[in-house]
Amino acid sequence: MATSQSLERTPWWRLPIIAVGVSLIVGVVLLAFSWPAVTADPRDLPIGIVGSAEQIEQVSEAIDEQSEGAIALTEYDDRDAAVTAIEHREVYGAVVLPAEQTQSPEVLTASAASPAVAQMLQGIATGLQQQIDAQIHATIEESLAQLQQTVADKIQAAVQAALSGQAPQAPAPEASAPLTIPTVTVEVTDLVPLAGGDPRGTGLTAAMFPMVLGGILGGVILTLTVKGGGLRRVVGVLIYAPVAGVVLAGILQGLYGALQGGYWLNAAAIALAIAAISSTITGLAGLIGPAGVGVGAAFTMLVANPLSATAVPVEFIPAPWGAFGQWLPPGAAATLLRNLSYFPGADSSFQWALLGIWAAAGLALTLVDIPARRLAAGQTEAEHPLTL
Structure with missing residues (x-):
């Protein structure tokens, strides 16, 4: 006579079905929670930019090359307009290009909107700084080359004057003026930082x-x-x-x-x-x-x-x-x-x-x-x- 315990036993053929079913459920749960993080790939992040048409074209090419299509730039008339857009969550940040070459560019971020995007903008600021440093270095080299050529011409003129029995001319005062090296540093401003009690969000x-x-x-x-x-x-x-x-x-x-x-x-x-x-x-x-x-x-x-x-x-x-x-x-x-x-x-x-x-x-x-x-x-x- 069958006991109640034997009647409650799960048939052997059901065990693999249950095991496979539970495994599939666990796989679905894992896929659901991991898929957004594993496949995360930024595309068309709205970022503002302020500057002249020539500046925007030049910087846009550099940003596109650096971000590989992750950023979509939106032009704004001035810094105030870009700040308003960030505070209204229309863009995650902005790049403000100065009117004068001797002025510093500024990268505006909002870490409270996304620490990941703020870090990406920090990388853009680093790239701009490297580009500016390279331009300054090239300008200095060009100025030094011109200065060397000017000195060489003066020396050559003095030698020729001496050979012809004429008194050499004294160099102009501006020729001995010191060479100034401009300092331009890209500023990064976090307009909407995370709270002090939650610095990482x-x-x-x-x-x-x-x-x-x-x-x-x-x-x-x-x-x-x-x-x-x-x-x-x-x-x-x-x-x-x-x-x-x-x-x-x-x-x-x-x-x-x-x-x-x-x-x-x-x-x-x-x-x-x-x-x-x-x-x-x-x-x-x-x-x-x-x-x-x-x-x-x-x-x-x-x-x-x-x-x-x-x-x-x-x-x-x-x-x-x-x-x-x-x-x-x-x-x-x-x-x-x-x-x-x-x-x-x-x-x-x-x-x-x-x-x-x-x-x-x-x-x-x-x-x-x-x-x-x-x-x-x-x-x-x-x-x-x-x-x-």
Whole structure:
């Protein structure tokens, strides 16, 4: 007679299927998290430039050769216009070329926008300095050659005068004037530096994960534990998101200093992001049943989060996935929090509106609750195995 223990044993033929399936899942997870970083290759990074047409043409060729197509230059009339563009996150930085050759060029950066791009601009500044030093060296060599030729001509004239019995002429005073060597140093100005408590920007990057995880956990737990219809889950999300926003903002800003700017504004942004993520999961559950919990959580963690451009600029992620990620809640939230912390002048209306749309759509689907309606209509799980 078979015992209960023998009945619960997994058949041998299922073991390789389970092992292979788990391996494939692990591979998908690894691919999802590593792909954006491994394939990161900057393309068309918007960088400003100020100068004359001749200067811009000359420097553009050098920058294109140095960056290999990673930078797309945008011309501005003056330094003030370039500064405004940086503060509004229209460009990551700018190269300001002087009107006079004896004046120093300036490279404007914003490490708070992206430490990686700021480092790239530092390399451009180094390349400009080498180019200027080479031009100064060539100018000095040319001046020395002219001076040597002038001295040689004077000596030759004096010798010929002496041979002809004439008195040699005294050299002109300017011929003995000292040779001046100009000093031109490329200046690098960080217009929007990272906070002193987060000099490398790791805190702001790390802040995104608990927010995304909080949104996923909220959606999963509310879906699995709150019974009695979609309205109760909607109320649960509306209570959970603001409380979680206040708590996370208190830890990330008050304790760690990862966020800057106004505390309540950051708390509101986090709350809206958590509502958008949580309601997406509860909404999918309201649309297709329990399977929606897994679909929503997997999509958010394995697709939306890696494409959020939290650690690297959007231009580092292969097109069109970088732009696509900005239409998802984690990407919109990452951009919004960075703007609120360091770029208050930037237009964040798109991010606020997008998160609000995601939250509203998710709550609407949660309220519809199609599985509950089917149960109320007397339909069975056998009729809808994936949605009941």
